[in-house]
Amino acid sequence: MRQTSNLYSKQNSKETKHYIGGDKKVMKKSLSLLVAAAMTLSTASVAFAADGATTTELSTQAKFDALKAAGVFSGFPDGSAGLDKEMTRAEFAKVLTKLSELAENSAANVYSDVAKTHWAAGFIGAASEAGLLNGLGAGKFGPSGKVTIEQIAKVADLVAGVEPSDKEVTGKVSAWAKGFVAAAIEAGLLPELPSYQVNATRGQLVDVAYDLAQPVEKDLKAVEAKQSGAKKVTVKFNREAVAAEKTALTYELKSGLTTYPVTATFAADNKSVDLAVAYLPAGDYTVTVKGSDAINVKVEDEAAKKVDIAVTALQQVADQDLGVKVYNQFGEEMSGVNTQISSYNVTKTKQLTPGNQLDLNVGGADEAAINDVISVTAIVPSAGLSVNKQLKVINGSAATSIKLDQVQPIAGDARISVKDGYVLPLTLVDAAGQKVVLPNGDIDLTGAAGPKSVTYAGLVFYVSDNTIVEKFTVTDGVIKFETKKAGTVFVTVTNGAAAASAQTSIVVNDAAKVKTFELGNSGKLIVKGEKAVLPFTAVDTFGAAIAAKDAVLTNVKFNAFGSEIVPVKNAKGELEFNFGQTGPTTIYVYVDGVLQTKSVSINVADVAVYKAVQKVDVATTLEVDAQVTLNQDNILLVDNYGRTSNVAADKFTVTSGKTSVVDYVGGKLVAKAEGTAEITVSSTANAGITDKKFTVTVVKNSAITSYAVDTIDTLFGSTTAADTVGYEKAVALVGKTAGGTTVALKSTAPDFVTSSDESVLKVAADGTTVVGQKAGKSTVAAYLNGSKVAEREVTVATDAKVVKTVEFDKDEYTTTVGADITPAAKVTVKDQYGVVLTTSVGKILVSDPSIATVTGGAVKGIKVGSTTITYVASNGTTDSAVLVVNP
Template sequence: MKKSLSLVVTGALVTSVFASSAFAAELSPQQKFDALKQAGILSGYPDGTAGLTKNITRAEFSKVLVLLNGLTQDAAAANYKDVSATHWAKGFIGAGTKAGYLNGLGNNLFGPSQSLTVEQVAKTLVIAAGLQPKADGAVSGAVSAWAKGYVAAAIDAGLIDSAASYKVAATRGQVVEAIYDLSDAAVSVKSAVAVDATNIEVTFSDNQVVKQTLTTALEVGKETTVAVSYNGKSYDVKVTLQAVKATEAAQSGAKAITVKFNRALTATEKTYMDGGYTLKSNLSTFPVTAKYADDNKSVVLSAVYLPVGDYTLTVKGSDTPFSVKVAASAATKIDVTAPALQLADNVDLGVKVLNQFGEDVTATNSTYVQAYNTTQPSKTITVSAGKVNLKTSGANPNDKIAVTAVAPSTGLSVSKTLNVVTGSTATVLDLGEVQPLAGKSRISAGETGLIIPLTLKDANGQAITLTAGDINFKDGVAANVYSNYKDKDGLFFYNSDNRVVEKITVDSKGVLKFTAKAAGSTTLTISNPSAGISKSIIINVAGAAVVKDFQIGAPSSLVVAGEEVVFPFVASDSFGGEIKGTALDLSQLEFNANYLEANYPKVNAKGELVLKFTQEGYTYIVARGKTSVSAPSTLSVQIQKASYTTGVNGVKDVITTLEDGAKVDFGKDNITLVDNYGRTSTAAADTYTVEVKSDVEGLLNYTGGQLVAAADKSGSATVTVKSKTANAESYAFTVDVVESSAVKSYEIKSVGTAYADKDARAAYAKTVTLTGKTSAGVTVALASSAPAFVSSSDITVAGVSGNKVVGKKAGKATITAYVGNSAVATQEVTVSEDAPVAKTVEFGKSEYEFTGSTTVSVKVKDQYGVEVAPVGYFSSSNTDIATVNQEGAVTGKKKGTATITFVTNTGVTATTTVVVN
């Protein structure tokens, strides 16, 4: 109980007419009754009503009093002549009497059905509150002489309200008002804090926390009153948003430091903090990348390289910097993370070596792993790269495999016994409902990637996943042979309608996916006969959504004959859903326009509607969905005459000062053209010519896409670029050829982070390249950009071979480039031991247009900028338009646009658009 009532009633049991408390004022008597009823203190009449206007009896109040004080019923203590053995309140009356709270009326009578008066209530409240009756208290209203002092004290203390008479009977509603704030049903505000500028948390006296989002942002340092609702009641709380400050900073990873704040940062504050973390050790600054926690109350600062030592971290907005001690990463644990082993081949044991921060350092700590079938000792299991072939070894379901893993260089070891599981070993089988794809409200025919939520567990509670592969209910494609029954890993699959779901694919993670082939309904049942368990779901597939309404808008650019032009559009499908970007199926449109080039319209890689017209003129575009009954969308378009080049606009990204004997690339990517509409563009191959003239014979030549300076000559040459378009203006610029003595200083082009490659692969060696500078700071292309040789301040970190830097171990070193015997430039180089992983991926083209089939290509580079073999998988957004295999071969199924996605094994994603004609 919130507060205990010691109510000793002499001669007559009393009850109440409490004055409302400040917090309780907003609740009606009925609301308070409901709260007390929920707390188990009050109960209504059998018909469910509260009876608040009725007088309360002594028996009723005895129950309230006992429950309010948390007493246990005691019928034996109710020795009153007028309280029968079967009276409903006998246990309450006995408990109240035994505790000294209740007295009888005399003559061993209790009077359970008698009512109570307001003045009796006043006396009880004053005694319970430890107050003294007022001997000379003035009371207006009818009151008994014995009760006058108690009534006056109760009124002064705010326990009861003034009334015309205090001799009248108290009602049940008045009792509710009396006991509400003395019970656990009444709560008050314990604390209120501002989590951030728009969110507060209020903790109540019952320890419940209410979170509330504000419509108006709080101001830092300003106390604000906010209304908070809880259990049907409103509370005014005061909150002050504290200025955000960093409170703690400590190492949390081999290359990471975590900073904690006094509260969550807002989006604006995170933007303000961008670049606001400075990490230093001695005189060196270590750049960090900030990643905030989901609750925005902390941030992890990651560095490319973080050597052991003492650091100073300055956080923007904080008064003093933090001292952070960085320890070396050390392997502290080796574990076998696989909970169980699937009865298959190439099963990963999940052997991991972790450092003191729980980070995976397996790549830098070699491991030795053994596996032994304790159930069938004669079955030899070979471990290769942390994986085992259980199926080939002859293992059976429920075999026990003892696995021992050792990291020899660390002295760490672990042994675990794992159970061999398959579908047939499942004792728990849960099958969830198939949900629509993200952003969809239904499952529609043609949608792919739909997931069947299947959960399998063995008798030990270990999760079981099915092996990768297909559950194909269509056995013969040509013969259209179907089967309703299939088995997989000891499980039995029943599919009632194979037209709706033709095939289920289990991916490498054991997730069951399918494509909705046609509209309809099918019952899917998955069972494990060996365990006698089975679950079924119904999969309902709606008809494929088709374009119903289509509106085309005016383009924001010129419509020029022979050029692609983007037209905005708004479209909705037959279910009322908006159709965006590449989701637009052009085959579902009726589209007409004069001078429209073949194979147009189309949707490009950005999901834009693209048109191209063959000639100058005027046309109406008329478009609508084939299933639409509304008027078509029309747009009048003026097609301008085809563009032509009016001149060369300039050159870009070319060095125009060359050391004698130097060469610089100069080609189409360096040349900018302008057309008759004033638009600039990069030149295409074979659309221009380059001429070189100089007063110094043979000073500069243009050959093989390069400007080549003669050796041992100096002077100036004029380079003129001409468009092959007749009457187009040319562009001329000056190239200076200088002697070697004009080069006064050198710079090393950025080397970037090097990899400590233990295999010494040539691809990971960093080439050191020089550029020159004149005394005026003009960049000079050198005859030889390679230095004579390169040295390193620490060859154990960064070794050198000729003009190449070779990473040896994690750390930093300063490299020095030499020309002749003179040191001319230095640069600090960082070497990392992080194993190469896919960092970027891009397709060969942003869009592939074809008829029949084509092959798409991807280029994957790791964090060191080295191209690596693409490891991942391809997928198509719409297999009805185009399919793709894992070699990148795309097969067109029908005219339309689809998105091809490649996801690397590290989760890096790239997309391209394929347009099937």
Template structure:
């Protein structure tokens, strides 16, 4: 059996006092003096070192406690060490640490002298030498001591002695303690810890090292002791764990800073923000290095109101932080420089009749604000013409009163806002014309964040720049082109378009340099340096790494997981394409033209395989168009398909069994939308969507599709042909919008028959007879209840359903007829036809809310149920959105897809896409245009444009009122995002628009 202690080499000098030749660097007295200065040793009563004296176990315990720094909050537990003993706490500390043990029978023998073998054991234990507990030694020693002595000898740390039981002198103790002291100075100590999560702790050490500890069991609230191994040494660390808490505040118009009370696992954190009544979309979250802070960037600006940040994924419960946000306020108009820069003439000479300076409109966070108007400026110089646009103030003067270098010009201005104004007054000095002074490279940009490799389309990549003049003003591409030039170190990797352009980057607002194809094809992989030199001699460089392109090496086809029926028309064929490294290739652009599929469709025979693109994900899929089905097919027909990689022998061939045509075969039941338990007089509805149909292969089919195709109908009847328990309003569902009302007549059970009928020959395809309506009378209802009533609005057309139900003794809910109860409400709230209407509320509103009492009296029992109603007089505001197909466009999962013709109909792309939005207020009702759901009540931003063919997509009035934003130049395969932001509530939705 072995006891792990560690640190073998570090203690090489510990036992040098036992060697035949002394190896101490200093004499014992000097060691004593140093240890005394360190507080380890203390002098005797007369102050001398008394090195020749022997030492008691109690004195030894004190030295060990001071040497190692161990302490105890209690007193020794040994029978012979009373709490009043001067060394009781030291003895307790070294015993708890495992450095010293008792002598047996729960005794410590504090007055007994320390022996050499005791000294050896304690020293070995402290510094951590590995021992073999079965080891023995020659020489006189206790059995318990021999493993420790053997370990010291085996390590070459001591010479064998004849007697280890002899008492040690204070001098012996000084020599050993000094060497242990030296070792301990080199052993790292726990400096601190950081709780990353309930299962992850990072422990830091005095030598700068850190250990990340993954725990098998989560930390408990309060104090925990964990074990960490560092440099082969085990440490017990007491960790305080507290529940994760967070605070939040606005640090920008669209930024929130969240501060945590401890480091969190940023890979698991998910943020949701609710500002007032609107949900805010978190665009990105940036964490600090210590993982204790996160700055959230929203897609829309915060508005005044309580704001809640909910963080999920970092604790068993969501962490919530709240703060009160305020509207963006313009606080300052500021010039970007203290200089008025002269313009230049066509030949590059200074134009002394025109000068410019950039200005900023800043909000309370020091950020530049947009769409807030243009300041009005006045210049303290006669006969001036002043214009301001796009953040630049231009001053023109006549040639008879030109500017001169160093001239002081007083400029005042004001920006008039809705309820206040902001002024500026500064004196600027006329300076030399603006030139390119600094260039900051912001990085390489690709709209899809594609990796750059030798197979890339280099023109899709743009190096983004921020260019400034000597006055700190941003310059556009034309100024950059006139003041700098660009080269590359290796045109064999790629070239650049030496003319920079504007409108680059994700928001189309940055200067960019477009990459170009290499000087020859194929180009090299490797590092290429883009060098930028200004005319003033400043140089900037940016290294771009081009990786060797992955090439398609292998393709493997698989059979579809479901049955392929002859009349399925098209089927997706699963496949895996791999590069030379074994990595999967999924992007359409990486596969098109590189794999060959067979059979290939033709105009005469459209059956076969095609590689197609998912325009949303940009991934490829293989679609098989099936041959024209034979209605008389009775057996599976094998259909071979093949794919191979161009220029390689790598092929994949499989045979798909095309089964006989599918047809609707059975009805498997009704959904829970059809109430099975009814009170007398109650009704429920059967609609096509509530009937579950399967085909002959067990696949789900939509009944509505069969009805729309006019191939089938559904006939519903009472199974016994005696409709005495329930009655049906009609017996057929012939089209997708049909419905049947079921009315409960009298107590009893009624089984119904639901038949799927082929309209071609009026034959019954399947008859389902397992659904039973259970009708109960009043005696069958054990209790009554009112379903939860949401908060009501006092605006028109905002009635909510009143749902009163019965409960049977087994808990089954029973649908009730409207005449089973009477309902009234106070303060002008009206209940009529199962609806609650609060538009006539005449009670008192307090903080925007009023109350009324709803009373429901059950007719059969006379029982009265009451519920408090809450009515809000808040203005209707956009809070959420749903998507619905409209204008020929398919809309779901935040993606709107349609043909170019449908997207661009009436030359109004934005309005066509907006038509797919069902705009809902805070009460869950769809809003009308008059109530705020008109496009003019939204700001619209076009972003993340991906042109794949044809003309470039262009737009106007980006970020402004939706009815003024235009988008044009759309071709098939193009995609872009439209961000709709309510001007009133700030609620937003981002839609990806795809032209198919």
């Protein structure tokens, strides 16, 4: 048992523990070591623990001796400790200063009743400046006044980092001190006493000071648990948890006999942990944390408690989001809540189209003009909530901040040259911090050559030379322009109403012209009748390398097999040759009629033919009733040169040697019954192609001994639900046999999944789909029949969606003179997250406009011949195909 002063031992015989908050060491290490060293010189009593181990407990006198040796306490002139004497406020200031290792600070002593020469002036100043002690008012400190036990409790809690407690106190205590006394008792800094309003003795302060001086931690315990979110319970601890304790902790959340899997996330101060649950119905729960008693928690259903309109102004743009948000009783934004939104033009006394997307991009300002007041009302009928805001329609004249960044070359370019597609990086912000978006339209700067200014949407746009930049085009807030000739142009954007302005300069270079040209060899097989891409390097008249896609080859000629050959330069900058003869030849290059120093020797092989079905990429072990896709995308053919490519969609057959086990129906292998079946894949592209045979094994569910989460590529993350539409990922399972063989399952969906960090990766309402929220990593755990069966770490990125790949569905298209073909409809454009982009992100180019032209995305044949069509995405990513125009 811990020994205390006589007063303590009379009132409390039970064992108490001490606790230091914050970093759990109020004293610096040097003072703790000094106290420990002094303890060896003191008299200690020996007690025996329940398990028979010996523990050393110090008497109050021994604690005094240790603290005296550490310089915290001083004895009386007669050598006594005076443990039964009362403590003055001046003495208390010294003890607190020493305990906290504060430097004496007489300058901070501002009390009129404490002389600068007073022995405790430095201690009183230091303790007061640190906020450990306060004055009595009227500039007085009362250095000779006494200190009560409840005053000690408050200061001890402050020094130890202990929060006030709402636990009951049985002894006599002032209302203001109840929480501090309860916390001190709970932390083991004070025993239970009949009264805490009495003056404290030196012995009582010695016991408290000694506990505060020790770097010993009390056992970590869960002391409170309550619902803190629609799917979250927060557990509070009696102190900060260290790393090892956080790792060792386990959690159980139960309602009746049902256990709910949780994902634990500690608060920044490590004094509480959030337990996130995929599904949390209302009811009575118990939370059990390892090493702590179970705590009861009442869970209520999520309810709408607040509706708000986020925007502060409206603009003349299309589909602007009014930012209507609904919040639950925990301050969390809710989704899927039915809201009724109406907008009314107060200025024009006109009802606007209801809904969260308001379209004010009307040329004649029929819907709303600048400075019109729009009354927007949002109602949540089910909760009886409503909000109304009067929003003013603004334009550029509302911008109090204008920023123009430097115009950058187009991706892949070394400099700005004469071409289109440049972006003017203009940022406008109003007084409320809201971004101002300009309406769609053209800012036409044409007219008499020279400087020109135009007012648009309340702003003045000025260019120093309108023969270089003739027009800016605003589309969905992005301002684009093209350069017409070389030179330097200054652009200024001004808002006279707010005295805001910004300027930038643009240096435009001449288009590069080829001076020297060197053709390279691709190192790949060149086959008659097939497109052969050869690399090249070109240098302009200024000695600078010309980017392949920018090289204009009108002054470059090529000769092979004794005659001129004309390659096609696609939008990637590649030269595509097509040879109609076989055998060795040399390609000679001429620039402006001058033979270049290097030529390229090649050998053109004979026409390729397919020889065999080389590979069929499909699962070969299936669960009974499972189905797997087997189509042209799974089948690879190999030609006489060892090259592979996918079979055409209508040029293959699939047969099963035992349809009772595995059948091929509707482009899928269907597992019928346990057993094995030989599958034969044949190509009908041309005669003599060797078939591919392989065995498919069908197993029962009982043969599956484990599961794994199927691969999940990097997901796009955004807290705006609209941004993640199409970027969700349904978690799928694959099975594993005892031997580790992967099994395609009848159903790949788990019962539900959890995420280790829902701030990074959120589980959708269906329980099996995950949605990215912010950049980071989170572990997805999949559950079947109430048990976790597999998990996988998932990476979420928030990089803006950009085009990553562009692919035509064919290498060659045919049309006739006067007929249209719409290759854009045959192009698959994907971003870096592997998701198909359905909106227009590029345009079609034709390498020879005399063969075909492009109008509105459709390519029309003009005359008989062949040319290259290239789809160019907004970031320069391309793919090309050959277009043959027949009569």
